[in-house]
Amino acid sequence: MSAKKNTLDSNKWIDKYADYLYNYSISRVNNSDLAKDLVQETFFAGLKSASNFEGRATERTWLVSILKRKIIDHYRKINSAKGQAEVRMNFYENGENEGSWLEERVPQSWDNSVEKKLENTELKSQLEICMDRLPEKYAMVFKMKTIQEFETAEICKELDITASNLWVILHRARVQLRKCMEDNWFNN
């Protein structure tokens, strides 16, 4: 007995999958307009390659796999020297102090009412402001790992990066976020 084959019905794609794909996309690209564009491109690509659909996966799984490729293509495009240059280093890079804190970027003491501040509704928007200041790729990797709580292996596979590359990105993102929160929240 053969398994039932899935079929495509592109007339129902938008009603059935647009919101699901949008949520999937926005959690990875951190930009609602871009996320919507990627969903639209996914539907176009789906129409174009509908003849290649073998019916083994569900319609939704098949569309998600197309969207994943679109997201990876997007990040490959922005994974340029520009992204690297945006990082302000926090440590000496040469000489006998290599790897030590730069004086002007040494962490400052925070005031003791940190726990009270957690109640503050402005905290969420400040965290968002600081995340938005990160280079796009850093923000995406940080959100996937920290906010969306994806497994390391899954992020590496989706973004085609190594685990050590991921930890370097996360480290740089967190160091920058810490500094941003220190300047704009704790010591403001």
Added chain:
Amino acid sequence: MFKRFKLSCDEATAICDKSQYGEASMKELIPLKLHLIRCKICAMYTKQNTILSFFYSGYAKSCKEVKHCFSLEEKEALKVVLLKHKEL
């Protein structure tokens, strides 16, 4: 022998970040603990990092409750665009 355990502040904070996700190995954690004993700046970074992780996890919880949707108008417009694309 102790050279093996020596870390720069950059390396120590990188391991500290990794440990926030529970993914630092013992081989990384031992030199980190030794580094934190003698480096007050990194010890402070670690303490603050833990506070921030607490904030991030609260933020993550609140984000998961938010559902993003296309508006009805956007869906209708998308249907028109898709139909046109189909006819090409």
